[in-house]
Structure formats: structure tokens, C-alpha cells
Amino acid sequence: MGLVIKPQNPANPHFVGVASGIDLKQPLDEQTIKAIDDGMNHYAVLVFRGQPLTQDEQIDFSVQFGPLDSGLRKATGAPTRFKHEQLIDIGNVALDGSIASKDNKKLIGVLANQLWHSDSSFQDLPVKYSMLSAVIVPEEGGQTQWADLRAAWDDLPEKTKKYIENKTGWHSAFHSRILLGDNDYTQEQLSKFPPVERPLVFTHPESGRKVLFSSVHISEVSDLTIPEGRLLVAELLEHATQPKYVYSHEWRPGDYVIWDNRSTLHRGTRYDLSVRRDLRRTTTLERHFMPMAVES
Numbered sequence: 001m002g003l004v005i006k007p008q009n010p011a012n013p014h015f016v017g018v019a020s021g022i023d024l025k026q027p028l029d030e031q032t033i034k035a036i037d038d039g040m041n042h043y044a045v046l047v048f049r050g051q052p053l054t055q056d057e058q059i060d061f062s063v064q065f066g067p068l069d070s071g072l073r074k075a076t077g078a079p080t081r082f083k084h085e086q087l088i089d090i091g092n093v094a095l096d097g098s099i100a101s102k103d104n105k106k107l108i109g110v111l112a113n114q115l116w117h118s119d120s121s122f123q124d125l126p127v128k129y130s131m132l133s134a135v136i137v138p139e140e141g142g143q144t145q146w147a148d149l150r151a152a153w154d155d156l157p158e159k160t161k162k163y164i165e166n167k168t169g170w171h172s173a174f175h176s177r178i179l180l181g182d183n184d185y186t187q188e189q190l191s192k193f194p195p196v197e198r199p200l201v202f203t204h205p206e207s208g209r210k211v212l213f214s215s216v217h218i219s220e221v222s223d224l225t226i227p228e229g230r231l232l233v234a235e236l237l238e239h240a241t242q243p244k245y246v247y248s249h250e251w252r253p254g255d256y257v258i259w260d261n262r263s264t265l266h267r268g269t270r271y272d273l274s275v276r277r278d279l280r281r282t283t284t285l286e287r288h289f290m291p292m293a294v295e296s
């Protein structure tokens, strides 16, 4: 049996597909990789149920879609409890396996993930997919929600489209954390991630659909004062995250979700931080991106 993808909600056949018929532990043939890419270009989010993966298996699966990036940890230098630095720890488990206490620095990342964002848009890298593997999930709360930035663009009033079309946003790695009161970064850490300029509106390279690329990582907007820019971002976020554009995923252990960071925003929802939540993320870059080429 091969890959089958169906819309999660038949009333909205353009956003979020439920995929089945393949075993993510097995290497994929080219045809299946292409079918997943095609599904991603159409649905932007694909949900696989019942696919528990080990750390090695998640790395092996993810890397079939492009080189992997380890995200903000490159700047913070935070240690990891995982075998691979490209596995990003999403949850509240401390290094020693216990549940992180309230004063654990790691929790600021957990909380910042509850603001609408696109992974690593603050890096000058062609970030593409992220994938989350659910290992342990709380009984209550801790859903992940995705917003469809293509539909959000399509529905914007013409006047607003014109107003924002040629503007750019400056995406800053620490902005969402600073918003939450976490100011404790050294100049050295800050300088590892200078803000990155990205258009507020762009055409998705594979689907050809236009995308309204707002995010909590944007700290400034071109041609506007800082407060004007931040208010514009808040207005666009409010528009793009209306319930009609949002899918909310109720996690079960063994779920595996892939999303396109170029056409969606996502956030976690609040949960009791004294209850264990263990999800693991991988993030891919464009297939032909060679990190070493930048260094030379």
C-alpha cells in the first residue's frame, strides 16, 4: 500500500492532510518523497498517526527532505539530552530526565513557542519543513495549532494587500523571548543572530500561492516606526490566526506532523508545566542548500 493523503477537514480541502499507508521507519523511494512534497505544497501540514520513531529514525526520516538545522541552540549553546544536535527538544523535560522546574531556563523556550511563529525565520537560512514527533503528551492542553498564511493572504482586503505588499519584516531570534521578559542574553549571543529581513508577502516557490508572512519574530517593519511596525504585525497576526484559518492538533503519542514553515504559522497551547510533555522536532533546509558553501 502506498501513501494516501486525505483532507483533515473535507470542508477545507486545501489545508492539513492526514497521511497514511507508509511506514516512516523505512527509507522512502523517490516517488514517495515527491508525493509527500506534493502533499505539503497542497496542504502545508501533514499528519501521520501511529508512527512512533526513535531518535535515529526521526533523523533518518527527516534528512530525506533536506539538510537539518539545529536552530537557536547554535547561539545559546544549551546542552541537549538527545543523541543528535539536530533533534530539538520541544517539551518540559530537563537534561536529567526529570520535569523541568519553574526556574529552568529551558522553559522560556517552551513558553515562547506559545506565540505564533514560523521556525527559525530569524536565521538567514532557507528553512523549509519542521517535523514533530510526539513521545509523551499531557492529557489536557499542549495542542499545537497551525494557521494557513496562504488563505489569510487571499482574504485580505485589497487596500491592506497594497499597503503591505512591498514591505519587509525584520525577524529577530530573541524578540519573542524579550517580549516575555527574558532579557538575559550576552552581546555575543545576540550577535550570533542579527535580525534577518524578509518580505511580508511572498510567493511560495513550489505552490505559487502568495503568503502573508507575519510572525511574532518580527521586531520591525520597513518604512514604519517601531511602534507602527509592531502594531501592523499584531493586526496581521490577528487576521491570519482567525479560527477559520487555524487547525488545532490534539496530540497522541506516536503522532508525527510535518509542516511548511514558509506557508504556515504555529504555536503550542498552554498546559500544566508540572505534567510531562516530550516532543521532538527536526527542521529541514532547502534540499540543495549546502551550509559549507556560506562559510567559504
Ligand SMILES: [Fe+2]
Pocket (backbone or CB within 6 Å): 113, 117, 118, 119, 266
Ligand atoms: Fe516552533
